[in-house]
Amino acid sequence: MIRAPLAVATLFALTVTAALAYEPIIAKPGEYVTVKPAQQSIHVLASAGQTDGELGIIIIEGKTGEGPGPAITHAKEAESWYVLEGTFDFHIGDETFEAGPGTFVSVDAGQAHGFNNKTDGKLLVIFNPGGYEQFFADWAEQGLERGPALGALENTYGVTRPPRP
Template sequence: MTFKVPIPDENDPRWTRRDGILVTRDEGATKWLAGDLTTVKISAAQTNGSLGVLETTVLPGGGPIAHAHGREDEAFYVLNGDFEFLNGDQTLEAGPGDFLFIPRGNRHRFTNIGPRPANLLTFMLPGGHEGFWLDNGIDAVPGQPMPGWDPAQLGPLIEELTRHHVTLLPEGPLDDGD
């Protein structure tokens, strides 16, 4: 069976458009925030709002508290190490090469459950929430140790999280007082 496939004229801009973006391994704004080291690999400003990507190093026991996004879907790809993910009321374990998609509105978080720092990629669709790291993180300087982090430091960030349509949620089931 043969098919005749129409090929656009050589003057069609699809032949010559160069709108792709290469971000090399050493590029991106790197910030310390909440005990994690995060590099914004690409932002909404670079992708016309469609995508934000983070590469994060998470220390053992580290990761965000449970929360839900009101504006973006998130996807996670584990580069190395072992993570526990909260997905609504379910916990899942994921390791190198595993991928998890979390639709907006779902309670979630991740925790590095291994003995060493672990790395993952976070994809945010649409982009924009990566601005939280850019606006609130501490610039990482090569050779400088991680600044100390105390969960009490989250308090001043709650207003900023609200601006980003992020709702902090309890880790476990709600206590109904019974």
């Protein structure tokens, strides 16, 4: 089931009561870490280390045809996306829909999800709790291509994929 956003009054009440868990983060272009696994550029705006484990925030720049595909599941992280540029096909459970700039999508841990770039594009991605952003750095450092070796790395981060038919 896809839910509508909270009312503004409810959202405001939630944000003003939150306690500070980490120091402010300012991520200016050119000052954050960028890693390049496969054909993508991943810009790490905030890491679990910076947010006391609460969040990981990245921007994914991908080419047409890129993306994790229709179904992966994170064991512990909720994941949220905001489309900055381009067009994507999102897969949430059994639903597939097209999303362009300004679209927001969010899933909880354990929910099957994925996306594919229909065009070159950019996504703002938030992981809660943080930590999964390190996956992209490990992927780039190890120079892995998509396939069994990347699947083994995904497994170390608690990501599973359904068996292929």
